[in-house]
Amino acid sequence: MKKNLVLSLMVSSILGIILSCTPASQAVPQPENTIHLNQLGYLPHGYKSAVIIGSSETFNIVDAQTQAVVHKGSLGEPQYWEASGETVRLADFSSFTQPGSYRLQVGAASSHEFDIDRNVFSEVSKASVKAFYFHRAGVALDEKHAGIYARTAGHPDTEVVIHASAASASRPEGSMISSPKGWYDAGDYGKYIVNSAITVSTMMSAFEHYPEKAGMLVTNIPESGDETPDLLDETRWNLDWMLTMQDPEDGGVYHKLTTKSFPGMIMPEMDTESRWIVMKTTPAALDFAASMAQASRVYKAYDMEFSEKCLAASIKAWEWAEKNRDVYYKQPEDISTGAYDQPGKPFNDEKFWAATELSITTGEKYEAEIPTPLLVPEWRDGAALAIMNLLNYRSYDAAETAFFVLADSLLKEQQNSAYDISNDYFRWGSTSDFLNQSMVLLYAYKLSGDKNYKDAAQSTFDYVLGKNPLGHSFVTGFGKKTSRHIHHRPSEADGIVEPQPGWVIGGPNPENQEDCGAEAYTSPYPALAFIDELCSYATNEIAINWNGIFVYVSIALDAEG
Ligand code: 9MR
Numbered sequence: 001m002k003k004n005l006v007l008s009l010m011v012s013s014i015l016g017i018i019l020s021c022t023p024a025s026q027a028v029p030q031p032e033n034t035i036h037l038n039q040l041g042y043l044p045h046g047y048k049s050a051v052i053i054g055s056s057e058t059f060n061i062v063d064a065q066t067q068a069v070v071h072k073g074s075l076g077e078p079q080y081w082e083a084s085g086e087t088v089r090l091a092d093f094s095s096f097t098q099p100g101s102y103r104l105q106v107g108a109a110s111s112h113e114f115d116i117d118r119n120v121f122s123e124v125s126k127a128s129v130k131a132f133y134f135h136r137a138g139v140a141l142d143e144k145h146a147g148i149y150a151r152t153a154g155h156p157d158t159e160v161v162i163h164a165s166a167a168s169a170s171r172p173e174g175s176m177i178s179s180p181k182g183w184y185d186a187g188d189y190g191k192y193i194v195n196s197a198i199t200v201s202t203m204m205s206a207f208e209h210y211p212e213k214a215g216m217l218v219t220n221i222p223e224s225g226d227e228t229p230d231l232l233d234e235t236r237w238n239l240d241w242m243l244t245m246q247d248p249e250d251g252g253v254y255h256k257l258t259t260k261s262f263p264g265m266i267m268p269e270m271d272t273e274s275r276w277i278v279m280k281t282t283p284a285a286l287d288f289a290a291s292m293a294q295a296s297r298v299y300k301a302y303d304m305e306f307s308e309k310c311l312a313a314s315i316k317a318w319e320w321a322e323k324n325r326d327v328y329y330k331q332p333e334d335i336s337t338g339a340y341d342q343p344g345k346p347f348n349d350e351k352f353w354a355a356t357e358l359s360i361t362t363g364e365k366y367e368a369e370i371p372t373p374l375l376v377p378e379w380r381d382g383a384a385l386a387i388m389n390l391l392n393y394r395s396y397d398a399a400e401t402a403f404f405v406l407a408d409s410l411l412k413e414q415q416n417s418a419y420d421i422s423n424d425y426f427r428w429g430s431t432s433d434f435l436n437q438s439m440v441l442l443y444a445y446k447l448s449g450d451k452n453y454k455d456a457a458q459s460t461f462d463y464v465l466g467k468n469p470l471g472h473s474f475v476t477g478f479g480k481k482t483s484r485h486i487h488h489r490p491s492e493a494d495g496i497v498e499p500q501p502g503w504v505i506g507g508p509n510p511e512n513q514e515d516c517g518a519e520a521y522t523s524p525y526p527a528l529a530f531i532d533e534l535c536s537y538a539t540n541e542i543a544i545n546w547n548g549i550f551v552y553v554s555i556a557l558d559a560e561g
Helices: 002-008 013-020 122-134 143-149 193-209 211-216 230-244 282-298 304-323 348-362 383-393 397-415 430-448 451-464 489-493 544-560
Strands: 034-036 049-053 058-063 069-074 079-081 086-092 100-106 114-116 160-162 254-258 276-280
Touching: 122 143, 122 230, 122 544, 193 211, 193 230, 193 254, 193 282, 193 383, 193 430, 193 544, 211 544, 230 282, 230 304, 254 282, 282 304, 282 348, 304 348, 348 383, 383 397, 383 430, 397 430, 397 451, 430 451, 430 544, 451 544
Parallel strands: 160 276
Antiparallel strands: 034 049, 049 086, 058 069, 058 100, 079 086, 100 114, 254 276
16 A cells, blocks of 8 residues: 555655655755656746756757757756755746747756647636536536536535524524535535635636636536626626525624535435534625625626625625624534634634725725735635735725735745745645735736736746646646546546546645555655545645636736736
8 A cells, every 4th residue: 555655656756765765854866857847838928937856957948749959048056945855957948939839858858748829728727617617516517518527416405404503593403594506615515605705706806807818718618608708607606605605684604504524435416414504603704795795896797686686795794794703613513524714813804805895896985904914815814815806996005015015025935946936835725825826926917017926926837737846737637747536526436537627636735644644645845745645635635715716827827928
């Protein structure tokens, strides 16, 4: 078993075995010339860099068909990267702009074939939106839209049970409500408000910031061809569910809808255990208020009634949160599904996010201070996303100053980074951290026109598609080497060898490594703490928020060209 796991490590096996016996502080013997690059390729006029491990000083770009050398370059100075224990050099071939199919060569080593093409990210961008369709709860996926991933409906959620933690006078413990539609959160079948909110908001922001490109995406879903862009049709599926999670009585929003514990690796229709509505919380209300306020303005042109409904729901949730400022999620004893909790963390960023979105939509004043420091967005924090949305509508000096402090720190990190990326820490969902950083950098470019931000965003995005020490593409179905055994119930249970395409994988995570047994993770380096195994929920799962940010960044890069 251990041997299999070691072999399946997504590092070159020799390097992986050497690393497994090497303490973090020691230099690692390197194989001659390993090349890591974006396995899909590069935009003709975009920044283009690859990471090389080895002693050569120069590199060539060769035509993939004719082998003719089309570009020659010198490698950058060697730099040590603590996160992987490697000494690496950069190959910068941004000046080579000719579209075509190529390989990068260093000494005797040759990279995967890659493209230089204006549309190099179009397909993966579409697939990352389409993946959400595969996760629709309560509906059968037909062959016309889902192809080989067609399946029968699961989780109608028309009779979900009010848990004791969610009980109120009008909805006592054990009573039923209807809460259909929505997307499954991740490898599990739960539906969680906090994570849903950041996901739909990131996708709606892609539409607001890049309306032309985002509005043009055609994803072959049942709604394709109607008056509404496919991206918004898909997002609407989850917004409709979110609206059902508000108690009409008092405006409070329930935190989640799940079974009591995670089901086995079964298809949706086989998971017939009761599903429960679990407690109202302040972050659920505020995140919901933020997303609904944004939805109100985004859908106004397509469905006025829905737009008004979203705004009314947002205001009601905001008012509930004003009266209930510190209701933290507390996992009930009989429930063990995901918590999306933030013990002890103040809810000032949630409040700022909701207040800002409500102000943008209504033009009225909703008071909340800009959180300091402003952080890269994630499911726990929507403040920077709110600032981008605000600046998309009007200028506001204090928001702009806070935003550029964040963007400049990411740019500096990238410019000093051995791997040419804006981050060197790894935790659960690390891939999404890189992508969220890319979003901030892209928005800084949009505001300033300074190309350095765009280059940093591109280079950080390249990490996700293969320019990383594992040489792994963290998007299923895309790139030459990607995950085959994701922690994802339908992909495991459907009997189809290839996992559903277009899903972003959580990626290296040095924590929570008990999931596959004590000996599964063999590297001491955080950037290598990854295995392509079903059991690895800590590194090889997928999740809607990780896809939502990929949708944003791939659309943005595609739009900026
Ligand atoms: O993405 C979440 C990560 O930031 C947390 O550290 C982790 C543990 O609380 O939970 C992750 O979210 C999971 C959620 O709780 C349940 N569905 C699967 C999610 C992705 O692993």
